[in-house]
Amino acid sequence: xxxxxxxxxxxKQRGMNLKQVAQKASLSENALxxxxxxxxxxxxxxxxxxxxxxVSVDYLLGNTDEMHPTDKNPQDMNSVELEEALRGEGASxxxxxxxxxxxxxxxxxDILQNLK
Numbered sequence: 001x002x003x004x005x006x007x008x009x010x011x012k013q014r015g016m017n018l019k020q021v022a023q024k025a026s027l028s029e030n031a032l033x034x035x036x037x038x039x040x041x042x043x044x045x046x047x048x049x050x051x052x053x054x055v056s057v058d059y060l061l062g063n064t065d066e067m068h069p070t071d072k073n074p075q076d077m078n079s080v081e082l083e084e085a086l087r088g089e090g091a092s093x094x095x096x097x098x099x100x101x102x103x104x105x106x107x108x109x110d111i112l113q114n115l116k
Contacts, residue, residue, distance in 0.1 A: 003046065004036040006060050010053045024052045 001009075011021045018032045025048035032049070035041050041049075043057070050057045055067045094100065100108070 001062055002035070003041055003060055003062070004032065006062065007032055007035070007049055007053070010055060010060075014053060021049060021052055025049050 007021065008018060011018055016024075019029045022029055022031045025045070027045065027048065031045070046057050046060055050060050053060070056064070058064045059067045095104075
């Protein structure tokens, strides 16, 4: 399924039409119809639509069939899990030679995950 098809089907399931979804996502009324014509949406558009429909960006893009992400929230991770997650993202755990606090690690991990 394409971004447009998933968006259309989810809107219908939630009792909305595409114009309503577009308006709630702060897009022009007909913005979503362009994506049925071979134009690829940019990330901010996909994120806004995903938020309105209550699903993950990956689901809307067809990268997964899971509507909701299964990743742990960085706020719920302990120090060891945070370090492992950050290493998996290729992030450094030190700044100016000093270990980062868990708060900073959570913020960095959240930023990295939102950039995907």
